[in-house]
Amino acid sequence: xxxRSIIPIGPYHALQEEPEFFKLHVEGEKVVGLDIExxxxxxxxxxxxxxxxxxxTVFLVERICGICSTSHPIACVQAIEDAGDIEVPERAxxxxxxxxxxxxxxxxxxxxxxxxxxxxxxxxxMWAWRHREEVLNVFELITGNRNHYxxxxxxxxxxxxxAEDIPTIKKMVADLKAxxxxxxxxxxxxxxxxxxxxxxxxxSAQQVIDYAALGPTARASxxxxxxxxxxxxxxxxxVDWDVITAxxxxxxxxxxxxxxxxxxxxxxxxxxLDKLKTVTGSVDSNxxxxxxxxxxxxxxxPRGEVFHYIRSDGTNxxxxxxxxxxxxxNVITDREAVIGHTVADATIILAAVDPCYCCTERMAxxxxxxxxxxxxxxxxxxxxxxxxxxLRKKLGAHGPKLNIA
Amino acid sequence: MSLAINVLTRSLNVFxxxxxxxxxxxIEILDTLTPKYDLERFGIVLVGSIRHADLILLxxxxxxxxxxxxxxxYEQAPKPVVVVAVGGCACTGGMFRGSYNWxxxxxxxxxxxxxxxxxxxxxxxxISAVVKLIHTLRGKKx
Amino acid sequence: xNREQVAAxxxxxxxxxxxxxxxxSDRRIFLEVQSGDILEVTRILFHDLKARFHIASGVxxxxxxxxxxxxxxxxxxxxxxxxxxxxxxxPEIESxxxxxxxxEWIEREMWELLGIQFKNxxxxxxxxxxDDWPAGKYPLRRDYLPEAANGQKINLPAxxxxxx
Ligand code: SF4
Numbered sequence: 001x002x003x004r005s006i007i008p009i010g011p012y013h014a015l016q017e018e019p020e021f022f023k024l025h026v027e028g029e030k031v032v033g034l035d036i037e038x039x040x041x042x043x044x045x046x047x048x049x050x051x052x053x054x055x056x057t058v059f060l061v062e063r064i065c066g067i068c069s070t071s072h073p074i075a076c077v078q079a080i081e082d083a084g085d086i087e088v089p090e091r092a093x094x095x096x097x098x099x100x101x102x103x104x105x106x107x108x109x110x111x112x113x114x115x116x117x118x119x120x121x122x123x124x125x126m127w128a129w130r131h132r133e134e135v136l137n138v139f140e141l142i143t144g145n146r147n148h149y150x151x152x153x154x155x156x157x158x159x160x161x162x163a164e165d166i167p168t169i170k171k172m173v174a175d176l177k178a179x180x181x182x183x184x185x186x187x188x189x190x191x192x193x194x195x196x197x198x199x200x201x202x203x204s205a206q207q208v209i210d211y212a213a214l215g216p217t218a219r220a221s222x223x224x225x226x227x228x229x230x231x232x233x234x235x236x237x238x239v240d241w242d243v244i245t246a247x248x249x250x251x252x253x254x255x256x257x258x259x260x261x262x263x264x265x266x267x268x269x270x271x272x273l274d275k276l277k278t279v280t281g282s283v284d285s286n287x288x289x290x291x292x293x294x295x296x297x298x299x300x301x302p303r304g305e306v307f308h309y310i311r312s313d314g315t316n317x318x319x320x321x322x323x324x325x326x327x328x329x330n331v332i333t334d335r336e337a338v339i340g341h342t343v344a345d346a347t348i349i350l351a352a353v354d355p356c357y358c359c360t361e362r363m364a365x366x367x368x369x370x371x372x373x374x375x376x377x378x379x380x381x382x383x384x385x386x387x388x389x390x391l392r393k394k395l396g397a398h399g400p401k402l403n404i405a
Numbered sequence: 406m407s408l409a410i411n412v413l414t415r416s417l418n419v420f421x422x423x424x425x426x427x428x429x430x431x432i433e434i435l436d437t438l439t440p441k442y443d444l445e446r447f448g449i450v451l452v453g454s455i456r457h458a459d460l461i462l463l464x465x466x467x468x469x470x471x472x473x474x475x476x477x478x479y480e481q482a483p484k485p486v487v488v489v490a491v492g493g494c495a496c497t498g499g500m501f502r503g504s505y506n507w508x509x510x511x512x513x514x515x516x517x518x519x520x521x522x523x524x525x526x527x528x529x530x531x532i533s534a535v536v537k538l539i540h541t542l543r544g545k546k547x
Numbered sequence: 548x549n550r551e552q553v554a555a556x557x558x559x560x561x562x563x564x565x566x567x568x569x570x571x572s573d574r575r576i577f578l579e580v581q582s583g584d585i586l587e588v589t590r591i592l593f594h595d596l597k598a599r600f601h602i603a604s605g606v607x608x609x610x611x612x613x614x615x616x617x618x619x620x621x622x623x624x625x626x627x628x629x630x631x632x633x634x635x636x637x638p639e640i641e642s643x644x645x646x647x648x649x650x651e652w653i654e655r656e657m658w659e660l661l662g663i664q665f666k667n668x669x670x671x672x673x674x675x676x677x678d679d680w681p682a683g684k685y686p687l688r689r690d691y692l693p694e695a696a697n698g699q700k701i702n703l704p705a706x707x708x709x710x711x
Contacts (some may be wrong), residue, residue, distance in 0.1 A: 042468060042675040047686055051503075063500055066429025066525065082575070110432070129439035147429045147525055171577045191505050206509035212600045214651035225599070230621040231574075296575060296603075296617065296626050310616065322604035322615075324653075332652060470677040505686040506676065 019128050031346055034335050037063045050322040054080055054290060057318060058152055061308070066324065067110065067145055070103045071154035072303030072308070072323065078233055078312040080154040080318075083295025084287065092156035092283040094272040097235035099142070099151050100299070101265040101272075105176065106135040108258040110185060115255060118347045119196050124186065131179040138172050141165060156284030158381035166273050173269050180266075187252075197252035201337040201349035204249060214255045214326045215304025221249030227300040234299075239271040251348055290316070301326055409485055411414045413459050414539045415450030420458035423479055424511070425501075426465025429525040430492035434462055437528045444532065449521040455481050460535070461488045463495045463515070470513065487538060491518045491531065496520045550574070550623045553596075557627065560591055567630075579630040581642050586618075588629060589643045589650075592618050598627065600649050605661040607689045612638045612661060630664065642668035660687040 006077030025033035045064055049057050057080075061072040074096055081088060086163045109132040116124025142147035142161055151157050163167070187193055208218045218225055226243045228236040244260045246253035292314040299306045311320040338349045423431045437444045452458060455478050467475045479488070490511060493499035498510050510529060511517070521534045550573055557563065557576070564587070567579035580588050592598045601617035616629040627700065633640060642665035644651040654665045655674040662685040665671060685691060 004532075042470070042505045042506050043466060043501045043502075044686060048501065048504050060500055062697065063429075066427040066432060068426070069429065082572075122413045126440055126537045129436070130441060133436070133439075146527065147433070209599075210648045212647075225621055231619070231624045231626075294571070294628075295579070296628070298619075298626070305601075309602075309604050309615070311606065320604065322602065322608045324602035328602075328652065330647060332648075523600070 026343055028267050031338050031341055033341065036165065046323055047381055049318060049323075051317065053316040053319070054154055058154070059150065060346065062148055062150065062152075062322065064325065066355050067107050068301045068303070068306070068325070069104065069148050070151060071299050071306045072325075074100060074234065075297040075299040075301075075308040076310070076321075076323075077152045077154045077296030077297070079295040079308040080290055080312075082297060083293045083310050083312045084154075084290035085293075086155050086287045086290070087285050088156055088286055089282050090385050091160075091279050091281050092277060092278065093235040093238070094275050095157045095161055095283060097239070098161070098272045099139075099157075100234060101150060101268045102135055102173075103136055105262050105263045105303045106132050106139075108262050109135070111254065111258060111302075112255065115251075115348065119193065121193070124183075127179070128183065131176065134176060138169055141169065141172075147296070153284065154290070155287040156282070158284070160283045161273075161276060163277070166276060170270065170273055173266055173273075177263075180259065180262050187255055187259060194252060196345075197255065198250055199248075200251045200341060200345050202248065203333055203337050206331065207336050208249070211336075212329050213304070213333050214253055214329050215300070215302070216261065217304065217330045219245045220253040220257045221245070222247045225305075227298045227305045229296050231388065233297075235272055235275070236268070238275070239268055241268050241271075250390060251313060281404040287348045290314075301329055304330060381401065410460055410542050413543050415480075415483060416450075417535070417539075418452045418459045419449060419462060420460070421462045421464070422455075422475060424463065424465035424467040424471050424475060424495070426492070426494060430464035430494070433525045433528055434464065434491065434531065437505055442528045442532065449535070453467050455479075456483060457509050458482050458486055461486060462491050463511055464486065464491045465518070466494045466498050466501045466504075466507055467511050468504075469508060470506075470547055472508065472511075476514050477513065479532070487518045487542070488515060488536065489534065490499070490517050491521050492526060493522050493524045496522050499524065549623050549634050551621055553620050553627070556596065559655045560595065561588060564588060575629060576623055576625065576627045578627070579632070582614075582631045582633055585629075585631055586643060586646065587644070589616070589646055592627075592629075593647050600647060601626070603653050605657040605663060605687065607635075607661060607687060609689075611635045612663060614640065614657070614663065622655065638663040638666070639666060641666050642671075644668050659685070661685050662688065672686075 018189070023035040025031070025035070031359060045060060049060055052060055058073050061076045062069050063242050064072045080086065109128045113125040113128030113132070116122070116128065139149060140146050143151055143159060151159060203213070203217065205221045205223050208214075208221045208223045213221075213223075214225070222245055224243055224245050225232075228241075229243050241264045244257050251261055290312045292312050294309070294311050297306075297308040297310070305325060307322075307324040309320070309322040310318045313319040334350055338346055341349060387401050411421075421431065421434055435451075436442060438449075455461070461479065461482060463475070490496050493512055494501060497508060501507055519534055519538050521530065523530055554570065554576055557578070561578070561580070564580050564584045565578050566581065567577075567688065569577040571577060593600065598618040598620055601619050603614055603616045606613045606615065610632065612633045612635055614631050614633065616631075618627045618629065619625075620627065631640070638661070640663060642650070642654055644654055644665070645667060651669065652674060654668055655671060657663050658665055658668075658671055659673050659680070660675050660684070672678075676686075
């Protein structure tokens with residue numbers, strides 16, 4: 001029998017509130033077990049939130065995650081509105097959806113880039129991040145900041161979108177379609193990407209249900225859940241769009257779902273921008289107080305459903321604020337997906353649920369298990385990239401064709 | 406200018422040590438390397454191991470679990486090394502000051518050469534911080 | 548299944564087990580059950596009614612510790628919250644993790660942050676806090692004093708660089 005050894009990945013590697021620490025148990029090349037240790041990023045936000053008033057709470061939850069930095073605020077303000085029966089003007093709903101969908105595009109692009117990097121396609125990484133900058137420019141135009149937009153507040157949004165900006169925003173969003181099509185073609189046509197991702201890290205529909213997995217992770221396995229459709233909020237019930245699903249639940253399908261979702265996002269944004277021309281009025285109902293009560297807020301973040309629960313006791317601070325980020329449910333599914341695969345595939349499988357990856361450099365391993373062999377993040381990625389290079393040779397392919405549009 | 410400083414301030418090898426950050430600082434750090442800002446053209450690269458680091462970028466707060474890890478990593482870095490605290494969290498603890506899982510600002514246990522506030526600082530701010538730091542190390546007037 | 552049917556069906560199947568029922572709005576249902584019934588209620592909701600588990604939140608209230616299990620009925624835009632109250636001095640409840648894997652982590656979290664004992668949990672250990680967190684200190688309890696933990700020094704490997 002071959003010897004079992006442990007490869008620690010982490011702890012410096014981010015997942016929403018918690019960078020996780022994976023310990024891969026391997027026999028030779030094969031992964032036989034996975035231990036996930038959290039807590040390196042636990043900041044006690046739920047407790048902090050009880051010491052802040054409702055306006056500050058929204059800024060606090062914005063800083064749970066920089067990639068979903070509008071998903072948490074939307075869920076949070078919806079929970080406050082639900083608890084205190086606060087009305088939201090219709091125009092604000094459209095603006096919420098626009099910001100939320102722009103965020104989905106930038107988040108999925110970020111994931112796509114990193115996934116490319118893990119597979120050894122640094123070109124994909126650079127291209128995806130280059131076009132992501134254009135999304136950030138739209139954010140800067142609308143909100144004044146590239147990240148942490150500070151747009152949400154209980155009862156509406158903080159800033160309106162000016163009528164004279166709408167054509168510019170529309171043009172900028174429309175310009176995203178060309179690079180997205182390029183990515184769609186790259187992923188669909190490239191034989192190496194397919195060889196590396198098809199049939200890898202499969203999660204069955206039953207496993208998705210057992211672990212209550214969410215978002216693209218669930219939809220890639222054919223489980224059609226999307227809070228935007230199931231629990232309509234913001235403007236999602238008012239515009240026309242589709243929920244994207246795939247059947248196989250492997251890494252390839254997760255990528256396809258994310259890419260196709262970006263096209264849906266563009267559709268939603270364009271419709272919302274059109275609506276803004278006719279739906280006028282204020283964007284903030286200026287609530288003066290939050291009645292005692294309990295409220296739940298749901299929002300479909302790029303990674304899945306964000307859940308906020310707020311209990312108000314009539315003061316200006318939440319009495320209890322519970323936050324559940326989608327990765328909390330998704331990351332645990334890695335336990336199923338990674339078993340039986342090789343170490344070289346482990347990186348991309350762990351990355352496939354999109355656990356709010358920041359960058360590989362955060363995965364530097366500290367030699368805590370002295371005497372055992374320690375891989376660093378760089379080794380893991382090198383391992384993965386070598387496999388791609390070998391495959392590429394075998395297939396005689398020369399990497400993705402990037403047509404500069 | 407000593408030889409060490411001369412060598413240190415050319416082609417910086419950057420190690421990014423993210424604590425309990427919200428990721429935004431980390432993403433903006435990566436952004437400086439991607440085509441729009443493209444720091445790599447000045448020979449500035451991110452490295453995967455602390456043992457290659459000339460410059461350490463700290464981001465986020467360091468909580469009770471990650472603080473000792475951060476310190477351990479700092480000790481493994483070859484000296485001299487330059488440390489920059491990126492973002493409000495790393496500078497002071499920011500919004501998360503007073504959390505039950507937080508003890509000290511990172512400056513209490515890792516000597517920091519430059520503070521770069523902002524939430525998150527823009528890539529332009531990061532670039533200008535690094536430029537200023539290099540000038541200061543070389544003893545030039547800015 | 549529409550919303551009225553969900554409410555009616557939940558009422559009918561759970562029957563006697565419901566000790567309080569409150570329909571806050573047509574999309575939000577709150578009901579309370581005895582803590583001893585939680586395993587059975589979870590089984591009914593997950594297996595029979597095919598609800599999806601959102602998350603559970605533990606709340607420390609003056610009357611005792613509450614656990615709220617939030618369930619989604621995705622087909623009809625409805626969130627059902629099952630509330631159960633535990634004794635503050637000895638909070639103890641049956642673990643649902645053997646039944647529903649999605650509950651494993653959140654029970655570990657509630658155990659360490661609120662000090663709720665989950666009986667028969669497959670793997671009850673620290674999830675978020677460090678392993679040597681002082682026993683009996685639960686940060687989400689109302690009587691938690693931050694100074695008690697904040698005064699501690701972090702274990703640093705060496706301190707000389709600071710004094711340079
Ligand atoms: S300073 Fe702001 S952007 Fe940076 S990690 Fe902290 S909260 Fe996030």
